[in-house]
Amino acid sequence: MFLTGKALIAGVIGWPVSHSRSPRLHGHWLKTYGIDGAYVPLAVPPTRIEDAIRALPALGFAGANVTVPHKEAAARLADDVDDFARRLGAANTLVVKPDGRIAASNSDAFGFLENLRQRAPGFRANAGPVVVLGSGGAARAVVVALADAGAPEIRIVNRTLARASGLCHLAPSVARAMPWPDMAAALADAVLLVNTTSLGMEGQPPLEIDLGRLPPRALVNDIVYTPLETALLASAAARGNPVVDGLGMLLHQARPGFKAWFGREPEVTDDLRRVVLAP
């Protein structure tokens, strides 16, 4: 389909941005729904992020996604910041409003929960303690999501304990930081284990933990999706635990932006998974 002069334009701002799967993801939706619109990669170095964000209304962009390393800057520079982005101190979705103001939101927590909802419909976050491995940006979104979903206890396990402690304010009454060597105790009686560390990602060392104390019905989710089946998911599945891979978090976090820019609620389908995973 050709673009007309009225095409709606959005994109993803990152540095680097060449690895991003978002242009393909949104491109598939635009094609599927026959929308006169485009979604483009926007490589913006840290020194130009303010100029780039301020230029969105001037260029007539409907908005943009924002990825590493610009999510904090996006939350700082936007005119209106929603509750999630404010709590996380990071935004991944910018929408240019009719008056030219830039609204910032964060759909990472939404994407995380929607992925579990779609792939593990019986899972209830309020059914018992949950374990989050890692304390980076992704862990922050997961902790906020689980707190909002009613998790009674969130055990944040991280190699650097101080970083885990630094996340506890996101869910003050339920989060607690635990050191990596206490993993076995953290897993006992858990209903969910989520890996948010980079371990297990292609090119990174594997995540090697002893799942022995994890209850057999506990759900295991890895937010790493390259590879789709990480060693963690393989060993959890081998001992009979239900598992959910990380691709859906990426796909679902994209929904609110697409809806806001292009006016249509998109669907996360097996077709979309195939398109986004294709080499």
Ligand code: ATR
């Ligand atoms: P992001 O913002 O994308 O989540 P990040 O800030 O780089 O990424 O965080 C990566 C996470 O992986 C951190 O929790 C990190 O632990 P530290 O806080 O101790 O650095 C974790 N991580 C990376 N390599 C690790 C390793 N070899 N063993 C244990 N944890 C590791």
